[in-house]
Amino acid sequence: MAFLFNSDAARGAIFRQVFARELPDLEFHLSSEGVDPDKVRYLLTWNVPGDLSRFRNLEVLFSIGAGVDQFKPDTVPSHVKLVRMIEDGIIRMMQEYIVLGVLTLHREMLAYREQQRRGLWQALAASQAADRRVGFLGLGMLARAAIDRLRPFQFPLAAWSRSKKAVEGVTCFHGEDQLGNFLERTDILVCLLPLTEQTRGILNAKLFSLLRIGARLLHVGRGPQLDTVALVEALNSGRLAAAMLDVTDPEPLPESHPLWSHPQVIITPHIASVTQPLTAAQSVIENIRRHRAGKDLVGLVDRTLGY
Ligand code: GLV
Numbered sequence: 001m002a003f004l005f006n007s008d009a010a011r012g013a014i015f016r017q018v019f020a021r022e023l024p025d026l027e028f029h030l031s032s033e034g035v036d037p038d039k040v041r042y043l044l045t046w047n048v049p050g051d052l053s054r055f056r057n058l059e060v061l062f063s064i065g066a067g068v069d070q071f072k073p074d075t076v077p078s079h080v081k082l083v084r085m086i087e088d089g090i091i092r093m094m095q096e097y098i099v100l101g102v103l104t105l106h107r108e109m110l111a112y113r114e115q116q117r118r119g120l121w122q123a124l125a126a127s128q129a130a131d132r133r134v135g136f137l138g139l140g141m142l143a144r145a146a147i148d149r150l151r152p153f154q155f156p157l158a159a160w161s162r163s164k165k166a167v168e169g170v171t172c173f174h175g176e177d178q179l180g181n182f183l184e185r186t187d188i189l190v191c192l193l194p195l196t197e198q199t200r201g202i203l204n205a206k207l208f209s210l211l212r213i214g215a216r217l218l219h220v221g222r223g224p225q226l227d228t229v230a231l232v233e234a235l236n237s238g239r240l241a242a243a244m245l246d247v248t249d250p251e252p253l254p255e256s257h258p259l260w261s262h263p264q265v266i267i268t269p270h271i272a273s274v275t276q277p278l279t280a281a282q283s284v285i286e287n288i289r290r291h292r293a294g295k296d297l298v299g300l301v302d303r304t305l306g307y
Helices: 009-022 088-106 109-117 141-153 175-184 205-210 228-236 277-292
Strands: 002-006 027-029 040-045 060-063 081-083 134-137 157-161 171-174 188-191 215-219 240-245 265-267
Touching: 002 009, 009 027, 009 277, 040 277, 060 277, 088 109, 088 141, 088 188, 088 215, 088 240, 088 277, 109 240, 134 141, 141 157, 157 175, 171 175, 175 205, 205 228, 228 240
Parallel strands: 002 027, 002 040, 040 060, 060 081, 134 157, 134 188, 157 171, 188 215, 215 240, 240 265
Antiparallel strands: none
16 A cells, blocks of 8 residues: 655655654655556645546545645546645644735735835824724635634634634625625635635626725635736726735736736735645644544545535
8 A cells, every 4th residue: 555745855755754654554655656556545746647547546635735726626536535735834824924914904014115115204094903804705724724813913804605604703704695795894805715616716806896995905815716907907996905916827927917016916926825744744644544544534625616
């Protein structure tokens, strides 16, 4: 029985060490060369490496990232369990980035950056956190973790999700019908949705028109959720005051794209949260133990929902 690690060598070396210590009975491979494909029960990868059907006994496909939208449904046989990465490193980094982003947008750092560029020393009106309503699109594990870190600042917190959810201290909205009400009360919109056919292009002109004038966007979901033309228009018309983007479509944006040099935009190159090998290896091992014991896997993807 074998585990195949299909990602970068640096992280692979750490995985190998942790696996050797924790699961010595499981063969560990950093490359499919030299491994009998019939032995591969577990595969960890970002993308499907060629035709998966050559691993006839594959049981679990682990994504090395939190997202699984890169796996086209028809490339992963339905009997293979698809698992997204849930690990402390990803959670911690996403908490940091969202706190950084919300505070950056709340404290007008983009406007101050622009003032600095012009050599202008001038205080802007400061809203208090209790008056700045933060709203999360998506209320999965990462959003909940980020919300916990934001609580001490006293922003009024809300979230919108596809299905009904409840989180203490968070005003929860769900479903198409309640999206408008959620947007109407949101000053800083944080997008943490998974990419599905339903969420593709969700950050569009219509959605921006439902936000309050001067709202801000923090996008840490997936690039194809954002209509960049609509974003530029919303910024230029004053509908949106600022945006911080960690994901774009394509990645990177073309050199000439207006968002690169837009004074009201910060772009980071998809670094909000990155899988950390030590903690990720522990979490994959825990899941393999669960799998062997016939227990539910943490992060198991519902193939009909796509996340
Ligand atoms: C990054 O975007 C990930 O899916 O982990």
